[in-house]
Amino acid sequence: MPRETAYELSIDYVQVLEPDGSVDAELEPDLSEDDLLEMYWTMRRSRRLDERAIALQRRGELGTYAPAIGQEAAQAGSAHALADEDWMVTSFRETPAYLARGTPPQMLLWYAMGMEEGSATTRESRNMPPSIPVGSQALHGAGLGWAQEIAGEDAASLVYFGDGATSEGDVYEATNLAGVFDAHTVFLCQNNQYAISVPRTKQTRAETLAQKAAAAGIEGVQVDGNDVLGTYAVVRDALESARAGDPVFVEALTYRRSLHTTSDDPSVYRHEEEEDEWETRDPVVRFETYLRERGVLDDDRIVDVQESIEEELREEIQAANEGRESVDAEEMFDYAFETPIPELERQRTEFRDAASEGENR
Amino acid sequence: MTERQRLVEAVRNTLFEEMARDDSVVVYGQDVGRNGGVFRATQGLIDEYPNRVYDAPVAEAGIVGLGVGLGTYGFTPVPEIEFSGFMHQAFHQIQQHVARLRSRTRGELNCPMTIRAPYGGGIRALEHHSESFEAGYAHTPGLKVVVPSTPADAKGLLTSSIRDPDPVVFFEPTRLYRAFREEVPEGDYTVPLGEADVVREGEDVTVVAWGAMRHRAFDAAESVDASVEVVDPRSIVPFDTETVLESVRKTGRCVVVHEAPKTGGMAAEITARINDRALYYLEAPVQRVTGYDVPYPLFAREDEYVPDESRIRRGIERSLSG
Numbered sequence: 001m002p003r004e005t006a007y008e009l010s011i012d013y014v015q016v017l018e019p020d021g022s023v024d025a026e027l028e029p030d031l032s033e034d035d036l037l038e039m040y041w042t043m044r045r046s047r048r049l050d051e052r053a054i055a056l057q058r059r060g061e062l063g064t065y066a067p068a069i070g071q072e073a074a075q076a077g078s079a080h081a082l083a084d085e086d087w088m089v090t091s092f093r094e095t096p097a098y099l100a101r102g103t104p105p106q107m108l109l110w111y112a113m114g115m116e117e118g119s120a121t122t123r124e125s126r127n128m129p130p131s132i133p134v135g136s137q138a139l140h141g142a143g144l145g146w147a148q149e150i151a152g153e154d155a156a157s158l159v160y161f162g163d164g165a166t167s168e169g170d171v172y173e174a175t176n177l178a179g180v181f182d183a184h185t186v187f188l189c190q191n192n193q194y195a196i197s198v199p200r201t202k203q204t205r206a207e208t209l210a211q212k213a214a215a216a217g218i219e220g221v222q223v224d225g226n227d228v229l230g231t232y233a234v235v236r237d238a239l240e241s242a243r244a245g246d247p248v249f250v251e252a253l254t255y256r257r258s259l260h261t262t263s264d265d266p267s268v269y270r271h272e273e274e275e276d277e278w279e280t281r282d283p284v285v286r287f288e289t290y291l292r293e294r295g296v297l298d299d300d301r302i303v304d305v306q307e308s309i310e311e312e313l314r315e316e317i318q319a320a321n322e323g324r325e326s327v328d329a330e331e332m333f334d335y336a337f338e339t340p341i342p343e344l345e346r347q348r349t350e351f352r353d354a355a356s357e358g359e360n361r
Numbered sequence: 362m363t364e365r366q367r368l369v370e371a372v373r374n375t376l377f378e379e380m381a382r383d384d385s386v387v388v389y390g391q392d393v394g395r396n397g398g399v400f401r402a403t404q405g406l407i408d409e410y411p412n413r414v415y416d417a418p419v420a421e422a423g424i425v426g427l428g429v430g431l432g433t434y435g436f437t438p439v440p441e442i443e444f445s446g447f448m449h450q451a452f453h454q455i456q457q458h459v460a461r462l463r464s465r466t467r468g469e470l471n472c473p474m475t476i477r478a479p480y481g482g483g484i485r486a487l488e489h490h491s492e493s494f495e496a497g498y499a500h501t502p503g504l505k506v507v508v509p510s511t512p513a514d515a516k517g518l519l520t521s522s523i524r525d526p527d528p529v530v531f532f533e534p535t536r537l538y539r540a541f542r543e544e545v546p547e548g549d550y551t552v553p554l555g556e557a558d559v560v561r562e563g564e565d566v567t568v569v570a571w572g573a574m575r576h577r578a579f580d581a582a583e584s585v586d587a588s589v590e591v592v593d594p595r596s597i598v599p600f601d602t603e604t605v606l607e608s609v610r611k612t613g614r615c616v617v618v619h620e621a622p623k624t625g626g627m628a629a630e631i632t633a634r635i636n637d638r639a640l641y642y643l644e645a646p647v648q649r650v651t652g653y654d655v656p657y658p659l660f661a662r663e664d665e666y667v668p669d670e671s672r673i674r675r676g677i678e679r680s681l682s683g
């Protein structure tokens with residue numbers, strides 16, 4: 001049967017910074033030295049925090065933890081493109097993004113210690129707490145972006161999720177609804193190649209994840225997610241577009257270099273050759289090479305950065321541990337409702353009685 | 362013949378045996394293939410049955426919804442939902458289709474699916490990984506709901522569930538996966554759905570508990586100065602009301618224990634059944650020892666949320682003094 005083309009689709013791919021640290025001068029975003037250093041600092045801090053967190057988990061001091069090692073550029077680049085009035089909506093692997101938005105490491109540690117204190121956030125900070133269900137938060141990002149459209153606000157929302165999340169119905173609904181309602185939303189899919197053990201090729205038959213945007217009628221674009229300058233530039237433009245009511249879906253191609261979480265053993269499903277290959281594309285090393293070449297960094301400054309990070313983490317871990325000592329279990333009754341309801345107050349009394357009995361034994 | 366196994370091993374061995382016995386059984390779900398499941402409950406299965414074991418994308422509604430198609434076609438789907446907290450993502454498929462297919466088709470079509478999912482707290486897991494929502498599934502007519510508490514029961518009940526022509530939600534208590542080993546009968550071994558296990562006989566008070574709570578109830582029973590009968594219903598739907606009533610008519614007292622929140626939890630239903638049919642045997646009001654009506658806390662507070670031995674003992678003492 002003869003056919004005519006009803007719709008043609010192509011997906012752009014962007015890379016600014018090559019794996020060897022060289023740069024495409026035409027695409028290079030115009031960033032000040034301070035901005036560049038801040039992005040570098042975010043990436044390095046996150047890498048160290050992840051390493052420390054894995055070690056702390058191994059010593060039984062943290063619960064399950066999902067490191068972002070290997071994904072620092074995708075997150076630091078995108079989060080640094082956010083303005084203060086933009087909203088950030090995260091999944092469970094967004095350590096670099098939270099750090100970039102000013103969340104202290106202590107909060108992230110508290111969360112990993114199983115304390116709600118760590119996911120507490122404010123309307124002013126415009127950060128949502130992490131979403132543990134895969135992909136469900138994409139709808140919240142679309143809702144915030146819709147609110148911004150209704151309110152006529154010149155701001156946007158950036159929502160993070162992984163490649164696996166694109167299989168969830170919520171993510172399809174979110175991109176489609178964002179398109180329908182002109183939501184100010186940027187969907188940032190960090191394609192780190194795996195959903196726990198399941199590789200991207202078993203998640204979808206689609207060649208790219210960015211093309212999923214086409215079905216929703218919104219723009220889809222791919223970027224090298226290990227290239228912090230490329231991610232920054234693409235997300236900056238996407239946020240601009242979203243602020244005008246045109247949502248964008250960005251697929252950042254990256255790699256989860258460490259474990260899925262501390263309860264995972266990647267050797268069951270991953271090959272060493274693959275891991276070695278991605279090591280050569282490490283986002284932190286690449287950016288460092290670039291910054292050295294630009295004269296922003298040298299050995300001394302790198303040592304300074306590392307020392308300041310170590311000191312900060314030492315203090316933050318200590319503060320987190322001190323906070324943990326004073327966890328009050330009864331607080332779980334405080335936040336189920338704004339105003340206490342009678343049955344719950346009865347249960348609180350029961351709880352106190354049980355607790356005091358426990359002490360008396 | 363018997364073999365000492367952990368609960369997770371009993372589940373795995375049962376899957377091997379049922380796949381060998383019945384080539385209509387298809388196992389699939391997130392990470393169940395190469396990875397062997399995040400709790401290793403399906404480890405090695407894909408090597409033995411490459412065409413009947415599948416890794417699925419992260420799509421719970423899809424996983425359960427596909428099962429309706431597989432089941433209708435003639436397969437016996439045994440999907441795994443990685444954590445029961447994410448079965449909510451498939452709840453509409455379960456409530457609107459899985460549970461009603463037989464009714465809607467006047468018995469012509471059915472869905473012989475067994476949805477396996479880790480359940481309950483106690484392993485310091487992330488948010489949404491610890492809740493127990495059995496009452497929500499029990500509130501869905503057309504579904505069976507099973508919670509094993511021992512390795513042998515895990516084998517017997519899972520075998521019955523897979524062979525059952527109706528849909529079953531099979532909740533595996535995560536806390537018990539590796540908690541202890543026990544003799545598990547080899548070969549064809551089933552435990553019928555709807556038959557409670559009287560775990561411990563007693564005269565003074567009946568304690569009803571399932572999953573991880575069964576073991577805490579047992580320990581509490583051992584530690585009080587009274588003769589306590591402990592009943593593990595083993596399946597929530599069908600529920601062995603007769604055994605519970607028989608026990609309560611003997612003891613005159615009852616304590617129901619569960620991890621789930623109190624309001625609308627299964628304890629309320631069990632209490633109502635006792636009121637319906639054994640009220641005049643009661644010498645004290647039925648006691649409920651449950652989780653609180655607050656969102657299941659992150660793990661720094663979960664030990665205070667989930668009933669522990671001392672809270673259960675307190676419930677027993679309240680009942681005895683009533």
Ligand SMILES: Cc1ncc(C[n+]2csc(CCOP(=O)(O)OP(=O)(O)O)c2C)c(N)n1
Pocket residue numbers: 093132133134135161162163164165166192194195196256260391419421443444447450
């Ligand atoms: C709704 C839901 N289903 C299953 C899980 C269990 N789970 C946790 S992470 C994960 C894989 C997610 O993969 P992806 O979206 O690619 O993100 P990544 O972890 O790779 O960053 C799964 C299946 C979950 N948390 N939520």
